[in-house]
Amino acid sequence: MITKKDVQYIAHLSRIHLAENEAESLTKNLEGILTYIEKLKKLDVADVKPTSHVLPLENVFREDVVRESLSQNDVMNMAVEKNKGSFKVPQVIE
Amino acid sequence: MKNYETVIGLEVHLQLNTKTKIFCGCANTFGQNANTLTCPICLGLPGTLPVFNKEVLKNGIRVGLALNCKINSFVKFDRKNYYYPDLPKAYQISQYDFPIAKDGYLPVQIDGQLKNIGITRAHMEEDAGKLIHDSEIKASLVDYNRTGTPLVEIVSEPDIRSPQEAYDYLTSLKLLMQYLDVSDCDMEKGSLRCDANISLRKEGAKEFGTKAEVKNLNSFKAVKSALEFEVGRQKKLLDSGERVVQETRLWDEAKQITLSMRSKEEAHDYRYFPEPDLVPFTVDQKVIDAARKALPEFPLAKSGRFIKEYGLSEYDADVLIQDKNLSQFFEDCIVNYNEPKKICNWISGALKQELNAKKINFPEAKLSVDHFISLIQKVDDGTVSNLAGKDVLKIMLDTHKDPNAIISNKGLAQVSDEGALENIIAEVVSENPQIVEQIKLGKESAIGFLVGQSMRKTQGKANPKIINQMLKRRILDV
Numbered sequence: 001m002i003t004k005k006d007v008q009y010i011a012h013l014s015r016i017h018l019a020e021n022e023a024e025s026l027t028k029n030l031e032g033i034l035t036y037i038e039k040l041k042k043l044d045v046a047d048v049k050p051t052s053h054v055l056p057l058e059n060v061f062r063e064d065v066v067r068e069s070l071s072q073n074d075v076m077n078m079a080v081e082k083n084k085g086s087f088k089v090p091q092v093i094e
Numbered sequence: 095m096k097n098y099e100t101v102i103g104l105e106v107h108l109q110l111n112t113k114t115k116i117f118c119g120c121a122n123t124f125g126q127n128a129n130t131l132t133c134p135i136c137l138g139l140p141g142t143l144p145v146f147n148k149e150v151l152k153n154g155i156r157v158g159l160a161l162n163c164k165i166n167s168f169v170k171f172d173r174k175n176y177y178y179p180d181l182p183k184a185y186q187i188s189q190y191d192f193p194i195a196k197d198g199y200l201p202v203q204i205d206g207q208l209k210n211i212g213i214t215r216a217h218m219e220e221d222a223g224k225l226i227h228d229s230e231i232k233a234s235l236v237d238y239n240r241t242g243t244p245l246v247e248i249v250s251e252p253d254i255r256s257p258q259e260a261y262d263y264l265t266s267l268k269l270l271m272q273y274l275d276v277s278d279c280d281m282e283k284g285s286l287r288c289d290a291n292i293s294l295r296k297e298g299a300k301e302f303g304t305k306a307e308v309k310n311l312n313s314f315k316a317v318k319s320a321l322e323f324e325v326g327r328q329k330k331l332l333d334s335g336e337r338v339v340q341e342t343r344l345w346d347e348a349k350q351i352t353l354s355m356r357s358k359e360e361a362h363d364y365r366y367f368p369e370p371d372l373v374p375f376t377v378d379q380k381v382i383d384a385a386r387k388a389l390p391e392f393p394l395a396k397s398g399r400f401i402k403e404y405g406l407s408e409y410d411a412d413v414l415i416q417d418k419n420l421s422q423f424f425e426d427c428i429v430n431y432n433e434p435k436k437i438c439n440w441i442s443g444a445l446k447q448e449l450n451a452k453k454i455n456f457p458e459a460k461l462s463v464d465h466f467i468s469l470i471q472k473v474d475d476g477t478v479s480n481l482a483g484k485d486v487l488k489i490m491l492d493t494h495k496d497p498n499a500i501i502s503n504k505g506l507a508q509v510s511d512e513g514a515l516e517n518i519i520a521e522v523v524s525e526n527p528q529i530v531e532q533i534k535l536g537k538e539s540a541i542g543f544l545v546g547q548s549m550r551k552t553q554g555k556a557n558p559k560i561i562n563q564m565l566k567r568r569i570l571d572v
């Protein structure tokens with residue numbers, strides 16, 4: 001059973017602001033999704049191999065070879081606020 | 095007052111010294127200008143995919159093997175979700191339920207006894223960026239160069255029983271990792287970082303007490319001091335019937351105390367799930383076997399061999415193995431001059447002193463085996479005194495010149511020629527009639543003073559043995 005409190009907690013962890021009516025409709029949505037999961041849980045999967053990934057691939061590697069990085073200028077062009085070549089963000093610690 | 099047992103577990107983050115980052119081709123280099131080592135992958139830009147660096151897996155396996163762990167043949171990554179400005183993707187790619195290595199141990203010398211400290215697990219993950227708090231502009235500045243630096247996190251069992259043991263564990267772990275050559279293990283540069291969990295329990299109790307996690311430990315000494323402070327703090331609480339609160343505390347180096355970190359609200363709900371951007375990996379048993387075979391000789395094994403093969407004392411062997419390069423140099427020297435004890439003394443004594451004085455590591459000294467041996471031989475055959483030999487070494491490290499050239503250029507050779515010393519002996523004897531009288535009356539030990547006077551007159555170049563003989567002959571006629 002999903003409550004509005006759960007939804008607000010998850011929204012907070014994800015730093016998403018929800019209006020009151022949004023929280024209510026999302027609670028119903030999530031409840032629906034979880035009901036569906038309950039259905040899946042009832043399936044017999046004894047013969048299905050456990051998987052951690054949807055693609056039938058493994059061991060995709062990269063050699064340890066240096067590639068050119070972006071310039072500081074290019075990176076700073078993406079910054080909303082900047083200072084001395086660094087991203088400027090609200091103060092995190094006093 | 096009850097007696098308590100201290101229970102400590104350590105988490106060590108080790109930055110691997112691969113050429114590139116863990117999931118992209120940006121160079122893995124410390125100390126560059128801010129935000130000059132980033133790319134769309136490590137910045138977490140939409141539409142990019144991480145690709146796993148082969149070398150990181152190789153080193154993860156080697157770290158696991160060195161710590162006597164079982165290596166997981168199935169390797170996968172997981173997302174650890176949290177919001178913080180140093181984490182551009184708002185998640186860290188880490189390993190949750192299938193770490194590369196688990197269930198190992200590290201043998202540590204504690205009070206001359208070998209104790210195995212359990213290793214719970216070692217897993218691979220990416221480092222976050224660096225935040226600089228700028229109080230002047232009332233903002234934080236983010237440098238993403240460090241983002242994506244490969245890390246191995248090594249988690250110990252709560253097997254450590256005192257702050258000193260924690261210190262010894264870290265020293266052994268660091269040395270082992272330096273032998274493996276997977277990291278430069280420099281706490282100042284942050285390539286080795288340590289968090290500590292500590293709790294107390296009544297002696298004999300089976301249950302663990304409530305623990306505190308201590309962070310912001312910037313040196314091994316800080317780890318020890320912070321843990322000592324925590325033992326005292328928790329003991330006081332327990333003795334007065336209060337409870338220890340489970341929390342994260344920060345070490346304040348200036349005040350030498352730990353302080354409660356205002357709890358980051360629900361910070362521990364990381365909502366791990368399998369990383370969909372990376373496929374899983376399987377490690378073949380053959381790869382593990384080959385990696386095991388290729389492991390270097392470890393410090394403890396090396397010290398045992400030095401004692402057995404070269405007849406060094408336990409102390410001498412232990413000093414030598416503290417530096418992988420110096421212990422290798424020691425063996426290289428012995429091949430050409432089979433005097434282990436002498437070579438060991440020169441390395442652990444004069445050479446180490448000079449390296450410390452110059453604040454350099456041995457490889458930077460660029461000292462050749464031939465030069466070093468020929469210096470020791472010149473001291474052994476009496477060409478130069480022990481003292482002058484140390485001066486020659488100093489000059490060798492500055493100029494990289496052949497010791498023989500230095501000895502003749504600086505006129506450092508000992509004077510063993512009696513004819514050349516005759517005048518000096520005569521002078522010293524006539525200048526010190528009272529001492530000479532004492533010696534004649536049987537106080538032979540006073541002769542040392544005259545030897546010293548003679549040495550001074552020759553600026554230390556005379557062979558003290560010869561001087562001694564000559565003085566005795568002259569005064570006592572023996």
Ligand SMILES: [Zn+2]
Nearest residue numbers: 118120133136
């Ligand atoms: Zn990158």
